[in-house]
Amino acid sequence: MTDVTIKRALLSVSDKSGLVELGQALAGHGVELVSTGGTAKALREAGLEVKDISDLTGFPEMMDGRVKTLHPKVHGGLLAVRDNPEHAAAMGEHDIGAIDLVVVNLYPFEATVMRGAERDEIIENIDIGGPSMVRSSAKNHAFVTIVTDPADYEALLGEMVDSGATSLDFRKSMAAKAFAATASYDSMISQWFAFADQGQMFPDMLAINGRAPVELRYGENPHQMAALYAPVGPHAQGIAQAEQVQGKALSYNNYNDADAALELCAEFADGDPAVVIVKHANPCGVAQASSLLAAWDAALSCDSVSAFGGIVAVNRTLDGPTAEAICKIFTEVVVAPDADADAREAFAKKKNLRLLLTGDLPDPRRGGLAVKPITGGLLVQSRDNGAISESDLKIVTDRAPTEQELKDCFFAWTVARHVKSNAIVYAKDGATAGIGAGQMNRRDSSRIAAMKAAEAAEKYEWPQSKTVGSAVASDAFFPFADGLLAAAEAGATAIIQPGGSIRDDEVIEAANKAGLAMVFTGMRHFRH
Secondary structure (H helix, E strand, O other): OOOEEOOEEEEEEOOOOOHHHHHHHHHHOOOEEEEOHHHHHHHHHOOOOOEEHHHHHOOOOEOOOOEOOOOHHHHHHHHOOOOOHHHHHHHHHOOOOOOOEEEEEOOOHHHHHHOOOOHHHHHHOOOOHHHHHHHHHHHOOOOOEEEOOHHHHHHHHHHHOOOOEEOHHHHHHHHHHHHHHHHHHHHHHHHHHHHHHOOOOOOOOOOOOEEEEEEOOOOOOOOOOOEEEEEOOOOOOOHHHOEEEEOOOOOHHHHHHHHHHHHHHHHHOOOOOEEEEEEOOEEEEEEEOOOHHHHHHHHHHHOHHHHOOEEEEEOOOEOHHHHHHHOOOOEEEEEEOOEOHHHHHHHHOOOOOEEEEOOOOOOOOOOOEEEEEEOOEEEEEEOOOOOOOHHHOEEOOOEOOOHHHHHHHHHHHHHHOOOOOOOEEEEEOOEEEEEEOOOOOHHHHHHHHHHHHHHHHHHHOOOOOOOOOOEEEEOOOOOOHHHHHHHHHOOOOEEEEOOOOOOHHHHHHHHHHOOOEEEEOOOOOOOO
């Protein structure tokens, strides 16, 4: 079987966009229209002749519309193998007419959940007959065309333009899309039951899905393929939903780095102007100041070498002077809630620079699951949305931190939670002074961060490194005193760390001898 002429179509849609135009085009091809409820009403109001599904089945729609298409005269007309003599005989014996085209989209379950409907309404928006017809039609795609997306109406009519028939290749592609649609729909329902209705963190079956893939140029490396999927169901607005104002297409690494920059920048959503510079998913400079331009200068000075070819995120509308300053170095992507006309004009001169506008910043304390594939399985955990306040801190040294040291401790701690482990962050006066990331031991992270700070002081001809008088954050406890002593050698005066090592007493003693103030948070932030 190759081409199949469309003689009878069953239309039953919740999304009625393009419905009337489709019905008119089908009628123009002499196709008999069969429909249900509101779909039939919309077609009739457009002056089209429509047969009710009850006329086809001999049974009325009943039980508030729960039962209307679940009938042998519907599914027999969809599932019959038409060149099978036994199937043909059964159709004749039971007066089952063939259905050649099914146009169905499902009850708006996702939209119902998203607007906060009550449980009973959500349950009523679980479609039963629709998915059944979709699956029957898709299974029998050798003879039946199934269309589940209004975006495909044009392609359907293009298939029919000459002979009123569809090709096997088209029916195969529509069947694949149809099964993906029902799988995604069932996934949304299962997630709602598990997470929202039953309050389960880790259900017996975890359904993960996405829609509308954007194929990327390549993955982390040119020999890898990659795509971006948007989640189905409730999700945060982020990089995947950002408006790209200009620049070439984003790569896999661009998306990954831009997401890291946005997540950290969101920590400062309600604070002073903030700039985050990220390279290879690690912050290399972060600052808050009285203006974005001042914050940019402070963030860049932390590690201007790593900032080359990096990703920049800001926590408020980007202005022209800051954009002009950013344009002075090679920057891959800039992420902002919005950008004014002057900023857009400045970036327009850099054709390859990508400008992404996100609108609101995501909530850094939102819930959800983080998923990481491993060989033979998936590691799943709740998002790291833990937070601390001043009341959570435990002062463990003889000297308590000053008000400014405490402020710098919190800033360093905020940044450290977004740095790959082992993470050490020096901060002073609302800006990072040095960042050590991803080392196999904490001492080396301390030394690398101090080294970068010393290089910055030399480059900018400062009288001394900004680690002098700084606060240091460690994402996990110091297992030995050496990491802390490396920070003290760099001139740090205050330490914030989780605590919890069996050698805490040794580390505290070293801090006291060095005259440091140290606080424990009781919470660590490993990031692998």
